[in-house]
Amino acid sequence: MAAGKYRRVARRALLLRNFHMTEAQWEDLLIPINMAFFFQSSVEGRVVALYPSPAGPVESLLPLDAWNEIVQQNAILGQLQPDIEALLVNRVGHAREFSQAEYFIAPMDECYKLVGLIRANWKGLSGGSEVWVEIGRFFSDLRLQADNVLE
Numbered sequence: 001m002a003a004g005k006y007r008r009v010a011r012r013a014l015l016l017r018n019f020h021m022t023e024a025q026w027e028d029l030l031i032p033i034n035m036a037f038f039f040q041s042s043v044e045g046r047v048v049a050l051y052p053s054p055a056g057p058v059e060s061l062l063p064l065d066a067w068n069e070i071v072q073q074n075a076i077l078g079q080l081q082p083d084i085e086a087l088l089v090n091r092v093g094h095a096r097e098f099s100q101a102e103y104f105i106a107p108m109d110e111c112y113k114l115v116g117l118i119r120a121n122w123k124g125l126s127g128g129s130e131v132w133v134e135i136g137r138f139f140s141d142l143r144l145q146a147d148n149v150l151e
Contacts, residue, residue, distance in 0.1 A: 011107060012085070012105065012107070012147070013104060013105065013106050013107065013110065013142055013145050013146040013147070014076075014104060014105040014106075014146055014147050014148075015102070015103075015104055015142075015143060015146040015147070015148050016074070016076060016103040016104065016105065017148055019074055019103035020070075020073040020074055021070055021073075021074075021089075021101070021103070025066060025069060025070055026091065028063060028065075028066035028069075029049065029060070029062065029063065029066050029067070029070075030060055030061065030062075030063060030066075031049065031051055031060050032051070032060070033051050033052075033053075034090070034091035034092045035051060035052060035089065035090055035091065035092055035114075036049055036050065036051040036060065036088075036089050037049075037050055037051075037086040037087065037088045037089070037106070037108075037111040037114075038050075038062070038067070038086055038087045038089075039080065039082070039083065039085065039086040039087075039108060039111075040080055040082040040083070041082070041083065042082045042083050043083075046062075046064075047062055047064070047067050048062070049061075049062040049067075050111070050115075052114055052115040052118045052119075053115075053118070053119075054118065054119055054122035054127070055119070056115060056119055057112070057115045076105065079105075080105065083108070084107065084108050085105055085106065085107060085108065086105070086106055086107075086108055086111050087103065087104070087105060087106075088103070088104040088105075088106040088110070088111055088114075088142075089101065089102070089103055089104075090102040090103075090104075090139055092135070102139065102143075104142060104146060106142065106146075110142065113138070114135070114138055117131075117134045117135070117138060118131060118134075118135065121134045
């Protein structure tokens, strides 16, 4: 980024109702948990995949073939603003078979807010009930503020 030029902060949140990602595609991304966010890094010149952990954000080595296939099936990902917007994926309920996977275009500060609340509320090995309540509240709030996109 050139000196004196700053990126603005993203504010839009979109719930992607018709997002296409198969189980095999998710597995191919090599994300060890069922929650992650993906953004285009202008500094690194590539898509970066991060997932929240009790220790903070953890980078996953993203196989570009898997990512490119998902982008081809979801044109809206081509509209992500580098460095300030991310695809935020929540598959926690889907993995436990009590809700559908959710896909959002979300501001990066919201993604890091999720990381922070997990870090602040995690207890023991499984996180404890409080962290799961906070994660549920986070996604409920994001759903309320998000515009629905049927793409």
